[in-house]
Amino acid sequence: MARVKITQVRSIIKRPKTQKLAIQSLGLGKINRSVSLEYNDAVGGIIRKIQHLVTVEEI
Incomplete structure (x- = not known):
């Protein structure tokens, strides 16, 4: 996998709790x-949930 x-x-100020938890689960929290993570279906789902808060680039 990539x-x-x-x-x-x-x-994540004024964001729903589910989005805050998604950010935490990826290991983020500050701007x-x-x-760097291995892409799989679970990570892809989390990224889709918070795509407006993050940028994603393939390594």
């Missing part, structure tokens, strides 16, 4: 923080 770099670009 690896992806996920960077948080927007704040401009990045993580």
